[in-house]
Amino acid sequence: MTKKWDVAIVGATGAVGREILAILEERDFPIKKISPYASERSFGATVEFKNQELLITPLTEQVAEKARHELVFFCAGTPVSRLFAPIFARNGAIVIDKSAAFRMDADVPLVVPEVNGHLVKKLRAGHIVANPNCSTIQLVPYLQVLDELYGLRSVVVSTYQSVSGAGQEGIEELRQQTADIFACREAKPAVFTQRIAFNLIPHIDKFNADGYTEEEKKLINETRKILGKPDLDIDCTAVRVPVFYGHAEAVTADLERPADLTQLRSALEERPEFALMDDFEQLLYPTPADAAGKDTILVGRLRYGRSGTDRSRVDGWVVADNIRKGAALNGIQIAEVIIGKERS
Numbered sequence: 001m002t003k004k005w006d007v008a009i010v011g012a013t014g015a016v017g018r019e020i021l022a023i024l025e026e027r028d029f030p031i032k033k034i035s036p037y038a039s040e041r042s043f044g045a046t047v048e049f050k051n052q053e054l055l056i057t058p059l060t061e062q063v064a065e066k067a068r069h070e071l072v073f074f075c076a077g078t079p080v081s082r083l084f085a086p087i088f089a090r091n092g093a094i095v096i097d098k099s100a101a102f103r104m105d106a107d108v109p110l111v112v113p114e115v116n117g118h119l120v121k122k123l124r125a126g127h128i129v130a131n132p133n134c135s136t137i138q139l140v141p142y143l144q145v146l147d148e149l150y151g152l153r154s155v156v157v158s159t160y161q162s163v164s165g166a167g168q169e170g171i172e173e174l175r176q177q178t179a180d181i182f183a184c185r186e187a188k189p190a191v192f193t194q195r196i197a198f199n200l201i202p203h204i205d206k207f208n209a210d211g212y213t214e215e216e217k218k219l220i221n222e223t224r225k226i227l228g229k230p231d232l233d234i235d236c237t238a239v240r241v242p243v244f245y246g247h248a249e250a251v252t253a254d255l256e257r258p259a260d261l262t263q264l265r266s267a268l269e270e271r272p273e274f275a276l277m278d279d280f281e282q283l284l285y286p287t288p289a290d291a292a293g294k295d296t297i298l299v300g301r302l303r304y305g306r307s308g309t310d311r312s313r314v315d316g317w318v319v320a321d322n323i324r325k326g327a328a329l330n331g332i333q334i335a336e337v338i339i340g341k342e343r344s
Contacts, residue, residue, distance in 0.1 A: 246288025
């Protein structure tokens with residue numbers, strides 16, 4: 001008989017929390033009890049799961065100290081995770097944390113199941129697992145394929161990240177600014193540093209003294225950790241774009257051995273986490289709209305570098321739904337590895 005699990009979601013009223021609930025239901029995760037938590041601002045609110053309205057429990061330290069769950073998904077931001085995740089873990093839960101709180105801790109596995117899921121196959125109660133940044137999650141499986149086939153020498157990534165990466169407030173700001181512009185009103189920025197409607201902003205998260213943003217550092221450091229390549233030469237520029245859902249990445253990879261694009265396409269098609277959309281003659285390439293609601297990472301625009309003359313450089317375009325694949329689904333896939341459930 002399949003073991004059923006006592007599951008909790010911290011941040012259940014947010015976009016990722018609601019997506020986790022939906023995917024748990026879709027994938028028939030073995031649940032005996034599910035408990036949604038959110039901030040005290042959500043007192044009296046409910047979320048839906050399997051046609052039932054579940055009452056939110058406002059999370060306080062007193063509540064957390066008394067809580068006893070086997071598996072807890074955290075999707076409420078770094079400060080909340082730093083405060084509460086260790087309490088749930090100390091009380092016997094396996095915690096899967098979406099925030100940046102523990103990603104670079106040496107004793108915390110940072111996991112994309114398709115790449116390094118073996119790290120959590122025998123994970124015991126009381127441990128924390130980190131879910132990577134959304135832009136990292138869609139990047140590292142693609143880089144792993146390149147590395148396995150040809151060896152990675154260096155990587156340059158430019159990300160084009162939707163406003164949902166900044167939460168519901170980012171979505172509302174793009175919606176409001178778009179309406180303001182069409183109504184000939186001033187579009188005032190609040191969530192973002194500049195107007196996002198009909199604009200691009202090369203700035204996500206705070207700047208460091210070296211000129212890189214925290215978002216760029218996350219992708220660089222997380223990619224190195226997940227691939228087990230601490231010295232990988234990788235650079236990143238992160239750009240916020242006026243798209244509601246879906247992140248895209250332009251990826252240039254310099255390789256140790258010459259690539260064969262036919263072989264690369266076949267290798268990507270053989271792995272279930274990818275969907276290949278790569279035929280320039282048919283104008284087939286992925287966009288964020290194509291990725292919306294999809295579990296797969298879409299790949300296209302594959303070509304040799306330096307205007308097609310250098311087979312040791314491959315340029316590609318990688319797209320995924322940042323809320324679904326880039327956050328909620330990856331966490332659930334981590335949980336499926338932990339409990340030994342076959343992926344669907």
